[in-house]
Amino acid sequence: MTSIKWLGGVLLGMVCSIQVQAHGGLSLAEDMCKLTIGPYTMHFTGYQPESTQEKEFCEDIPNIGRTIVALDYIDEALRTMTTEVRIIRDTGAEPGSEGNLDELTVFHSPPKVYMNGSVTFEHDFPAEGKFVGLVTIRDNGTEHISRFPFAVGTGGKPDMLYILGALALAAGAGIFFFKKKQNL
Structure with a gap:
């Protein structure tokens, strides 16, 4: 008994x-969707309105199709720096040795200052696959890059x-x- x-x-x-x-990350300390770029952090949130309605994700993308991504600055200092976002096909190569990034790029948002503290973009993933996100910030000649691999079409694993x-x-x-x- x-x-x-x-x-x-x-x-x-x-x-x-x-x-x-x-309930997700209710406090910033437990926020699993933080993107670290050098000494700075951003909050990463992805949505697929057609397939998962308002459900958020921050790792693998559950389905192919239209995907909306929001990168919100946690550090105020980022508002005066340029932010560049690039998504490339994952070749399995070592970070930084992928070769010609332009040939691998499936999405690119050129460097820009986002004074409002939020970078939002949309991309339509037509097929399943493995990708790498590259977020680059630049300030007075200093460059920091965050590299994060992810998969598309994982089916929203429970x-x-x-x-x-x-x-x-x-x-x-x-x-x-x-x-x-x-x-x-």
Whole structure:
């Protein structure tokens, strides 16, 4: 009987942690969508209005098609610097040794100052694949580049916590019925 109470406590704890995670990054310290560029940070948010409505993502892009990306400056100093955004096909090469970036580029937003603190762009991904995002900031001859690989067409994989919760629930039910059957 003690093992059933223990299992019930574990399951309850998992359900509560799933609810907390579902609210996203409520504090900046836990914000998983931070993009670091040298000493600076931006908040990265992606949307696919046609396929996932208002659901946000900040890692792999769930589906092909129209994608809207917003990069919001966390550091005020970025408002006076130029920001350039480029998306290239991932060749598997070492960072910086991809070769001719223009040949690999699928999206490019030239360097520009964004005084409002937000860079927003839209791109239509016609096919699944692996890509690399390059965000470059420049200020008085100093250049910082953030390089982040991502995949398109991952199908919006369910959150791992939900999968683990469902598996734990199924295991708990199995143990419960097994113990109950032994007591009969």
